[in-house]
Amino acid sequence: MAEKMAAGAFVFEPLANSPVGSVLYNEHLKLTDKSHIAEFAGYLMPLWYSSIAEEHSAVRQRAGIFDCTHMGALEIAGPNAESFLDAVTTNNVRALQVGSAHYSYLLDAAGNVLDDIIIYRRDKEKFMVVVNASNEPKAKAYLAALQAGKTKIDLAKPDRKIKTAPVRDMRDTQTGFDCRVDIAIQGPASPDVLCKLADASVGQQIKNLKSFTFCQAKLANIDCIISRTGYTGAKVCFELFVHPKDAPKLWQKLIDAGALPCGLGSRDSLRVEAGLPLYGHELDGPYNISPFEAGYGWAVKLDKEFFIGKAAMEKISKTCKMKVARLELSGEKGVRPVRQNDAVICGGLCVGWVLSSATAGSRQIAIVYMDKDKATEGNSVAIYYLARSESQKNKGRKQTVEQGERIIGDITGKVVSRFEKF
Amino acid sequence: MVPKGLLYTKDHEWAKIEGDIAIIGITDHAQNQLGELTFVELPDVGKEVKQKGELAVVESSKAASDVYSPVTGKVIEVNKALQAKPEIVNDECYGSGWICKIQITDKATTKNLMDTTQYEEYLKGL
Numbered sequence: 001m002a003e004k005m006a007a008g009a010f011v012f013e014p015l016a017n018s019p020v021g022s023v024l025y026n027e028h029l030k031l032t033d034k035s036h037i038a039e040f041a042g043y044l045m046p047l048w049y050s051s052i053a054e055e056h057s058a059v060r061q062r063a064g065i066f067d068c069t070h071m072g073a074l075e076i077a078g079p080n081a082e083s084f085l086d087a088v089t090t091n092n093v094r095a096l097q098v099g100s101a102h103y104s105y106l107l108d109a110a111g112n113v114l115d116d117i118i119i120y121r122r123d124k125e126k127f128m129v130v131v132n133a134s135n136e137p138k139a140k141a142y143l144a145a146l147q148a149g150k151t152k153i154d155l156a157k158p159d160r161k162i163k164t165a166p167v168r169d170m171r172d173t174q175t176g177f178d179c180r181v182d183i184a185i186q187g188p189a190s191p192d193v194l195c196k197l198a199d200a201s202v203g204q205q206i207k208n209l210k211s212f213t214f215c216q217a218k219l220a221n222i223d224c225i226i227s228r229t230g231y232t233g234a235k236v237c238f239e240l241f242v243h244p245k246d247a248p249k250l251w252q253k254l255i256d257a258g259a260l261p262c263g264l265g266s267r268d269s270l271r272v273e274a275g276l277p278l279y280g281h282e283l284d285g286p287y288n289i290s291p292f293e294a295g296y297g298w299a300v301k302l303d304k305e306f307f308i309g310k311a312a313m314e315k316i317s318k319t320c321k322m323k324v325a326r327l328e329l330s331g332e333k334g335v336r337p338v339r340q341n342d343a344v345i346c347g348g349l350c351v352g353w354v355l356s357s358a359t360a361g362s363r364q365i366a367i368v369y370m371d372k373d374k375a376t377e378g379n380s381v382a383i384y385y386l387a388r389s390e391s392q393k394n395k396g397r398k399q400t401v402e403q404g405e406r407i408i409g410d411i412t413g414k415v416v417s418r419f420e421k422f
Numbered sequence: 423m424v425p426k427g428l429l430y431t432k433d434h435e436w437a438k439i440e441g442d443i444a445i446i447g448i449t450d451h452a453q454n455q456l457g458e459l460t461f462v463e464l465p466d467v468g469k470e471v472k473q474k475g476e477l478a479v480v481e482s483s484k485a486a487s488d489v490y491s492p493v494t495g496k497v498i499e500v501n502k503a504l505q506a507k508p509e510i511v512n513d514e515c516y517g518s519g520w521i522c523k524i525q526i527t528d529k530a531t532t533k534n535l536m537d538t539t540q541y542e543e544y545l546k547g548l
Contacts, residue, residue, distance in 0.1 A: 035454055051458055052483060265457065265484060334506045336461040337481055359460060359483040388486040391476040 008110035008152045012138040019044050023181055023244045024067045027251050031261055041133035043070040046263035055266035056360060059232050060422050063189040064262035065254050069181035069247055072136030073170040077126045080163040085119060085127055087162040088146060088308055090300040096121045101212045101229060103299050105291055106139060109152035111312020113284045115139050118229060120214060132279050143167045153308055173244055180225065180241040183251060185259055186232040194219060196257040220253040222246045233274020235421050269358035273365045275326045275419040281355045282324050287369050290316045294324045295418045324367060325375040329413030331364035336385060338366050343384040343401035345409040346374045350401045375415055382409020424542050425516050429535035437492040439532055444493045447520045448480065448511065451545055456482040459508040464500040465522055471497065473531040478521050489521060492535055494528040
C-alpha cells in the first residue's frame with residue numbers, strides 16, 4: 001500500500017513529554033557510560049554497554065539480557081475480555097489456550113496497523129497484552145476510545161457494537177498488586193542462567209516451556225511470568241515479567257548468573273538478522289506496510305466472523321504487489337553499510353527500498369520492501385547507496401530513487417529466506 | 423583523556439599541526455559516540471578543502487557522520503589503512519587512526535580551534 005488509508009483512521013497525537021529513565025536506569029548507569037544512553041520512545045535506554053557486535057554474538061553464542069521495561073503491558077480482564085480482544089485484534093483469541101501466547105495486530109477500522117502485539121492468556125478471563133513502547137500511549141488511547149464508543153469499528157456497518165472489557169496498565173504500580181515489566185533473556189545458555197535462579201521443579205518447568213507458552217514461577221525468590229518468547233530470532237529465548245520494584249534485583253541476579261547485558265543496538269541487529277519486523281519500519285511506517293506484505297498473513301484470521309479492519313485486510317491480502325524480504329550482502333569491514341531507504345535494484349531497475357539493516361559478523365542483512373515477483377529466494381539483487389553527505393550529493397549521488405527508475409547498484413547481494421532462526 | 427598538543431573542533435575533530443601540515447582525525451568522544459566503525463570514506467588526495475568543509479565520512483552500523491576539516495588547505499595524504507580496517511579509528515583515534523594530512527594554505531584557520539583545556543571544558547558542557 002502506498003498511502004495511509006485516511007477514511008476511518010484512528011488519529012492519535014502523542015504528548016511530547018521529556019524522556020524518563022526506565023525502571024532499570026540506575027542499573028544501566030552502573031554498567032556503561034552515559035554517552036551510550038539515548039532516548040527511545042520517551043525512555044532513556046542503553047544503546048550498548050560494551051559493543052553492539054559483542055552483545056550480538058553473546059546472544060547467538062550464550063545468553064544476553066535486555067531491558068524491555070519500556071514495553072507496554074496491558075491487562076484485559078473480565079467476562080468480556082475474550083470477545084473484546086477477539087474483535088479488536090486480528091488473530092484468533094478464542095482459540096488461545098490458558099498458558100499460551102500469540103502474535104497479533106491492532107488495526108483501526110480502515111485497516112491501518114496501530115501496533116503489533118503479543119497476547120498472553122493468563123486465565124479464561126484474564127489476558128496480558130504486550131505492546132511496543134513507542135505505540136503504548138496510542139494503544140491505550142485506542143482501547144479507551146473503543147470503550148467509550150468514540151472511534152469507528154466497522155466502516156460498512158456504522159451501527160456495529162462490540163462488547164468491551166476493562167484495560168489496566170500493568171506497569172503502573174497504582175493500578176493494583178499484580179504489576180509487570182519485561183526483562184528479556186535470549187540465547188542458547190538462557191535456561192542455564194534461569195536454572196541457577198530457580199529450584200529444581202521450576203527449572204524443569206522452564207526447560208519444558210514450548211515456544212509461545214509461559215508459566216508463573218519464582219526466580220531468585222521473585223514472582224515472574226516466564227514466557228518462551230523473544231525478539232532476537234534465538235530458538236531458545238525467554239521474557240520475564242516482574243513487578244517493577246523487583247526488576248533491578250532480578251536484572252542483577254541474571255548478570256551474576258552469567259547473562260550479558262545487551263542494549264538497543266544489538267536488539268535491533270539481532271531482530272534484523274532474524275528478519276523480525278519493527279513497527280514503523282517493516283509494518284506501517286512510510287510505506288504503510290500491511291501484515292500480509294510483512295510475511296504475517298497467518299496472524300490475520302480472515303475466517304473470523306469479524307475483527308476491526310477486516311474488510312481492508314481482505315482486500316489487501318488479494319491485491320498487494322510488494323513484500324518484505326531479507327537480503328544478504330557482504331559485511332566485511334571497509335564495506336559501506338547499506339541504510340534505510342537505499343534502493344533495491346533488480347535487472348537494472350529500482351524494485352524497492354531498504355527498511356532496516358544490520359551487520360552480523362562478516363555479512364550485512366537488509367530487510368527490504370520490494371516487488372513481490374522479484375523477491376524469490378536466491379535471486380541476485382543490488383543496492384544503490386543514497387547520498388549520506390553534502391559532498392556525495394554534490395558529486396551527483398541521489399537522495400531518493402523511485403520505483404522503476406533505471407540505476408546501477410553499488411553492492412550486490414541475494415534474497416535469502418524471509419526469516420532465520422539461531 | 424584528551425591528548426595535549428593537539429587542536430580540536432566543536433564537531434570533535436582533532437588536528438596536529440607540524441609546520442604547515444595538519445594531521446587530522448576524530449576524537450575519542452566522536453568514535454565512542456559512533457560505536458564500531460565499519461566504513462571510512464577518505465577524501466581524494468589533492469582535494470582542496472575549507473575549514474568546516476566536508477572532508478570524509480565515517481560510518482558505523484548505526485550512523486553515518488561527516489568529518490569536517492579543522493583547517494583550510496589541500497589534502498596531501500590519506501590513511502589508506504582505514505579502508506580495510508576502519509576499526510583502527512576506534513582503537514587508536516589519536517594515533518594510527520588518523521584520517522588524512524592537509525597542507526595548510528590559510529594558517530589563520532588554526533587560530534580559532536580549541537586547545538586541550540578548552541576542548542576538555544567543552545566536553546564537560548555537553
